[in-house]
Amino acid sequence: MxxxxxxxxxxxxxxxxxxxxxxxxxxxxxxxxxxxGARFGHYSxxxxxxxxxxxxxxxxxxxxxxQPFIQALLDQGENxxxxxxxxxxxAEGERVFAQAIQQGRLVQQWLPYDFPGSTRRFMAHxxxxxxxxxxxxxxxxxxxxxxxxxxxxLLASARFSDNSLRQTLRxxxxxxxxxxxxxxxxxxxxxxxxxxxQVGASGVRxxxxxxxxxxxxxxxxxxxxxxxxxxxxxxxxxxSTREGEDEIFVxxxxxxxxxxxxQGVDIDxxxxxxxxxxxxxxxxxxxxxxxxxxxxxxxxxxxxxxxDCTANALRACSDAAVLLGDxxxxxxxxxxxxxxxxxxxxxxxxxxxxxIEACAAGVPVLVGPHTRNFEQAVLDAIGxxxxxxxxxxxxxxxxxxxxxxxxxxxxxxxxxxAHWVQxxxxxxxxxxxxxxxxxx
Numbered sequence: 232m233x234x235x236x237x238x239x240x241x242x243x244x245x246x247x248x249x250x251x252x253x254x255x256x257x258x259x260x261x262x263x264x265x266x267x268g269a270r271f272g273h274y275s276x277x278x279x280x281x282x283x284x285x286x287x288x289x290x291x292x293x294x295x296x297x298q299p300f301i302q303a304l305l306d307q308g309e310n311x312x313x314x315x316x317x318x319x320x321x322a323e324g325e326r327v328f329a330q331a332i333q334q335g336r337l338v339q340q341w342l343p344y345d346f347p348g349s350t351r352r353f354m355a356h357x358x359x360x361x362x363x364x365x366x367x368x369x370x371x372x373x374x375x376x377x378x379x380x381x382x383x384x385l386l387a388s389a390r391f392s393d394n395s396l397r398q399t400l401r402x403x404x405x406x407x408x409x410x411x412x413x414x415x416x417x418x419x420x421x422x423x424x425x426x427x428x429q430v431g432a433s434g435v436r437x438x439x440x441x442x443x444x445x446x447x448x449x450x451x452x453x454x455x456x457x458x459x460x461x462x463x464x465x466x467x468x469x470x471s472t473r474e475g476e477d478e479i480f481v482x483x484x485x486x487x488x489x490x491x492x493x494q495g496v497d498i499d500x501x502x503x504x505x506x507x508x509x510x511x512x513x514x515x516x517x518x519x520x521x522x523x524x525x526x527x528x529x530x531x532x533x534x535x536x537x538x539d540c541t542a543n544a545l546r547a548c549s550d551a552a553v554l555l556g557d558x559x560x561x562x563x564x565x566x567x568x569x570x571x572x573x574x575x576x577x578x579x580x581x582x583x584x585x586x587i588e589a590c591a592a593g594v595p596v597l598v599g600p601h602t603r604n605f606e607q608a609v610l611d612a613i614g615x616x617x618x619x620x621x622x623x624x625x626x627x628x629x630x631x632x633x634x635x636x637x638x639x640x641x642x643x644x645x646x647x648x649a650h651w652v653q654x655x656x657x658x659x660x661x662x663x664x665x666x667x668x669x670x671x
Contacts, residue, residue, distance in 0.1 A: 232403040237371055238347060245344075259512045261318035264341060272343040272352030280338045283312035284670065285359035285382075287342055291319040291509075292585065293365045296388060298327055299444040300363075300659045305331050307663070312357055314342040316368075319510065319559075326560050342373075350376035361670035363387050363662075365441075367395065371409040383414045383669040387662045388441040390419050391426040392603050399430045407431035414669045417662050420607040436665070439658035440608065442587040447563045452592065454539065455567025461545050465502045466554075467631045468569035468594075470562065471509040471584040476575050477517045479624040480506060485524040487628055488552050498527065499549045502635060504628075505565055507556030509576065509584065514557040521553055528553035531561070566592035570641060571631040573597045576604075578624050583609065590617050590648030595634060595641055597627050611655075617648030 232240070241248070249265065256263035264270065284304055288294040294315065304311055311331070315321040324339055331337035340357075343349035350373045361383045367390055377384050399406045410416075411431040417438035418424035424435045459466060469480050484504050491501050508517050521528045529551040535558065537544040548554060556565055566572055572594045576584035582604035586596045596618040602609040612618035621627045634641055 232405050234371055234375060234405050234408065237402075237405040241345060245346075249344075256318070259318065259510065261322070261511075263318050267341065269341045270344055270349070271346070272349035272356070274352075274356050278356060278358070280310050280312060280335070280357070282360050283310040283338070283357060284666070285312040285314065285357065285362040286365065287314045287362070287368055288320055288324070288365045289315060289342070289368045290317040291323050293368070294320040294323045294327075296441045296585075297365045299446065300365075300387065300441050300662060301328065301337075303659050303663050304666075305336060311337045312359055313337060313339050315339065316342050323560065345370040345372045347372050347376070351379065354380040354382060361385065361666060363666065366390055369406070369409050371405050374409045374412045378412050384412065385662070385666060385669070386410075386413050386416045386427075386432070388419055388438070388658060389416055389423055389427060390440075390604065391423045391430075392606075393426070394603070396426045396429060415665050417658070417665065419658075422607065436661075438661040438665075439655055440587070441658050441662075442585055442608075443652055443655040444657070444659040445588055445591050445652070447567075447588070447591055451561065451563040452567040455564040455569075457540050458545075458564075459568040459570075461540055462503065462548055464499065464548070465635045466505055466569045467502050467571050467573065467628070467635075468505045468507065468556075468565050468589075469573045469575060469627075470507045470556075470565065470589065472506065472513070472517070472575040473509050473579065473581050473584075474513075475579040476581075476624070477506065477508060477513065477520055479578060480573075480575070480628075481517075481520045481524050481526065483624040483628045484553060485526055486625065487632065488526065498552055501552070502632060503548060503554055504552060505554040505556055505569065507562070507565060511557075511559065514555070518555055518557075521555065526552045528555050530555045531558045562588060563592065566594050569594050571595050571597065571634050573627045573631060575599070577601045578627070586612060586618060587652055591652040593645040593649045595619075595644035596648065597621050597630055599623070599627065612648065612651060615647050615651040617644055617651050 253265045256265050288297045313324050328337045343353045354376045359382055362377055363385045366388055416427055416432045416435045418435055419440045421437050424437050427435050529547045534544040566589045572589040574584055574586045574596055577599035580601045583602035589596050598620055621630050
């Protein structure tokens with residue numbers, strides 16, 4: 232399939248695709264502006280920023296991954312245009328870069344849909360000096376419009392699985408041309424680089440993963456540790472649960488709580504389980520599951536209203552089996568408060584979630600069997616002694632409890648994780664140097 236037939240196909244499918252987008256937006260909540268002019272490359276305002284470097288971070292995970300890279304560009308005096316496809320990604324960018332937005336140095340916008348006219352209008356309106364797509368968001372018409380506008384394009388912190396390779400090869404010449412149009416491609420691992428070369432990318436370099444350049448907010452680390460110090464219980468964080476995982480973890484927690492109760496252990500003497508759904512639309516669903524399981528729980532939002540680490544907030548946790556993490560932008564705080572982190576997204580066939588932030592916080596990590604999206608990072612962390620792989624949610628909870636009884640092993644794993652993250656930093660500097668070479 233070439234670019235012409237690709238465009239014909241997406242035009243034919245666009246009513247269904249846009250309807251699906253609208254349904255997804257309604258389920259997720261927030262203002263997605265699915266039918267807004269900006270999604271089609273129409274802008275009512277004049278150009279709001281001069282000579283920007285354009286960064287595209289499709290959703291929440293990519294926005295978090297791109298944070299150190301974007302900050303490095305701002306630090307060297309660049310103006311930044313930051314685009315997204317999802318409301319969670321946009322909200323995270325707005326939160327993290329609030330000061331730069333207020334100063335007029337960073338502007339957020341929706342990425343236009345991949346129609347020729349939409350993408351050409353986007354390029355003509357913003358006239359970026361260069362564009363950087365984060366991880367794997369490759370759209371043929373978008374890249375064709377960039378080429379026509381003579382905008383140098385980079386693919387950065389790129390990951391490319393075997394499944395992505397198969398799908399891209401099946402798509403034919405349209406995707407090969409898209410990958411071949413990049414001025415530079417920076418892959419996370421050697422295997423990612425080899426796959427990218429198979430689909431037509433040239434000049435591929437292995438730069439590493441942006442996520443290793445993470446700088447944990449000191450205030451959130453401090454607040455997390457203060458919370459843990461004020462609570463006479465150990466904390467097991469179950470982070471970034473996705474569809475189908477809340478159910479299995481609630482069942483696993485309920486089993487352990489009932490078992491401890493049968494042994495005469497009071498709830499305030501047991502570990503506190505912190506369950507954190509990845510997407511806000513799942514917060515209430517997780518609460519319903521906890522109620523049905525008969526598990527006493529308190530919401531993080533309730534603790535915030537009580538004053539975070541105040542006596543009332545800590546007291547509210549004393550009778551709860553579960554702390555439901557229904558807040559955004561606090562993952563560092565959750566990890567800093569934990570003795571063990573179970574990184575979810577990997578206990579159902581969903582590809583896994585990023586474990587690097589937990590390791591950077593010095594927390595031992597457990598992951599499930601499904602980690603294809605972060606496979607090399609997971610294997611490296613396991614090899615360094617920072618993480619362990621377990622087969623299911625029940626074993627994850629059991630293993631976490633066993634680790635709580637082995638303080639020396641907890642310390643070794645936490646220190647190994649922090650060292651591993653520090654050892655792999657540097658991807659941001661490599662890509663910034665490459666961007667400086669190609670931008671106009």
